[in-house]
Amino acid sequence: MASTEDEVKDSINIIMEVVYEERKKEKLKHDVDYMSQLLWSLLAKCNGRPKSLPEKIKQHFKDIYWSLRLHLEFHFGGDAVDLENLRKVGEYLELDTGRQPGVECAIDPGSKLLEIVSKGKTNSLIKAEVAPR
Numbered sequence: 001m002a003s004t005e006d007e008v009k010d011s012i013n014i015i016m017e018v019v020y021e022e023r024k025k026e027k028l029k030h031d032v033d034y035m036s037q038l039l040w041s042l043l044a045k046c047n048g049r050p051k052s053l054p055e056k057i058k059q060h061f062k063d064i065y066w067s068l069r070l071h072l073e074f075h076f077g078g079d080a081v082d083l084e085n086l087r088k089v090g091e092y093l094e095l096d097t098g099r100q101p102g103v104e105c106a107i108d109p110g111s112k113l114l115e116i117v118s119k120g121k122t123n124s125l126i127k128a129e130v131a132p133r
Helices: 002-044 055-076 084-092 109-130
Strands: none
Touching: 002 055, 002 084, 002 109, 055 084, 055 109
């Protein structure tokens, strides 16, 4: 009798692990897609002119793109995950979207985005301070 009870508990644990892993993957897809949408919105505000972006800002966007790709590769391995917004960002930035991201792409995309925003705020404040009144 005890062995059947143990088998039931084991089965329940396996099911719960699978459900947890699937939820985690779906959350990751959602988070990557959300960040991709945010990037896409920011890039769209540049009026479709990626070449007009300062090189440093463009590099931040590229870093975020590759970091998101690395997140997907790490968590999904060979499973094809095609997120349209992420693909659009890569194409917009004229990246080789077919290549695999390397370990150098292991950055926190949210921190990189905050860096862009904080530099923008800092630059705006500096301009406001130096502007003639």
